[in-house]
Amino acid sequence: RDLTVLFEQAAERLPALLPSASKEQLLYLYARYKQVKCGTCNAPKPGFFDFEGKQKWEAWKALGDTSPHQAMQEYVATVKKLDPSWNPQTAEKRGKESKTAFGGPVVSSLYQEEIIREEDKNIFDYCRENNIDHVTKAIRSKKVDVNVTDEEGRALLHWACDRGHKELVLVLLQHAADVNSQ
Numbered sequence: 001r002d003l004t005v006l007f008e009q010a011a012e013r014l015p016a017l018l019p020s021a022s023k024e025q026l027l028y029l030y031a032r033y034k035q036v037k038c039g040t041c042n043a044p045k046p047g048f049f050d051f052e053g054k055q056k057w058e059a060w061k062a063l064g065d066t067s068p069h070q071a072m073q074e075y076v077a078t079v080k081k082l083d084p085s086w087n088p089q090t091a092e093k094r095g096k097e098s099k100t101a102f103g104g105p106v107v108s109s110l111y112q113e114e115i116i117r118e119e120d121k122n123i124f125d126y127c128r129e130n131n132i133d134h135v136t137k138a139i140r141s142k143k144v145d146v147n148v149t150d151e152e153g154r155a156l157l158h159w160a161c162d163r164g165h166k167e168l169v170l171v172l173l174q175h176a177a178d179v180n181s182q
Contacts, residue, residue: 003069003072003073003076004072005088006072006076006088007036007072007075007076009088010075010076010079010080010086010088011033011075013079013083013086014029014079016083017079017082017083020082021082025078025082027055027056027059028059028074028078029075029078029079030056030059030060031056031059031060031062031063031071032063032066032071032072032074032075032078033071033075034056034060035060035063035066035068035071036068036071036072036075039068040063040064040065041057041060041061041063043057043060045057045061049162051152051154051162123135123138123144123148123156124150124154124156124159126138127156127159127160127163127165127168128159128163130160130163130165130167130168132165132167132168132171135156135168135171135172136171136175139172139175140175146172146175146176146177147177147178147181149181155177155178155181156172156177157169157172157173157177157178157179157181158181160172
């Protein structure tokens with residue numbers, strides 16, 4: 001019972017810690033949250049172009065039959081690592097007057113892309129955000145090749161098409177993006 005309360009408090013604390021958490025930490029937390037709330041992953045693997053969904057699914061699936069108890073312990077420990085000054089006892093006192101019916105926010109989404117710290121962004125992050133100005137400047141300045149690919153072989157044009165960023169697709173094509181890139 002106490003661990004469940006601690007887990008819920010850690011889940012309430014997480015949104016404030018998103019800017020300082022790495023993508024790996026967020027995937028780690030997401031997987032444990034899903035394991036606690038939904039049990040062992042039995043959801044179908046997301047489609048090919050759902051890159052974020054696949055990462056989240058793979059992180060959850062990797063937990064296998066990890067017990068909810070262990071997942072809660074690991075979740076709480078990671079939140080404590082992200083915020084060593086976090087004190088669940090003071091959070092509990094403060095939270096009593098502002099709790100929602102289910103004990104706080106549900107963190108079902110891995111992260112919001114705008115939460116990536118500016119200094120950590122790469123050209124693919126700007127492409128996913130549909131930041132046409134930034135992508136255009138990077139390509140024009142020759143700092144970025146219009147046909148550069150990410151670690152999984154996806155080009156900027158793939159990302160822009162996948163996200164439905166029509167204007168950005170046109171900009172990339174105007175800068176000679178390879179429509180046959182694979």
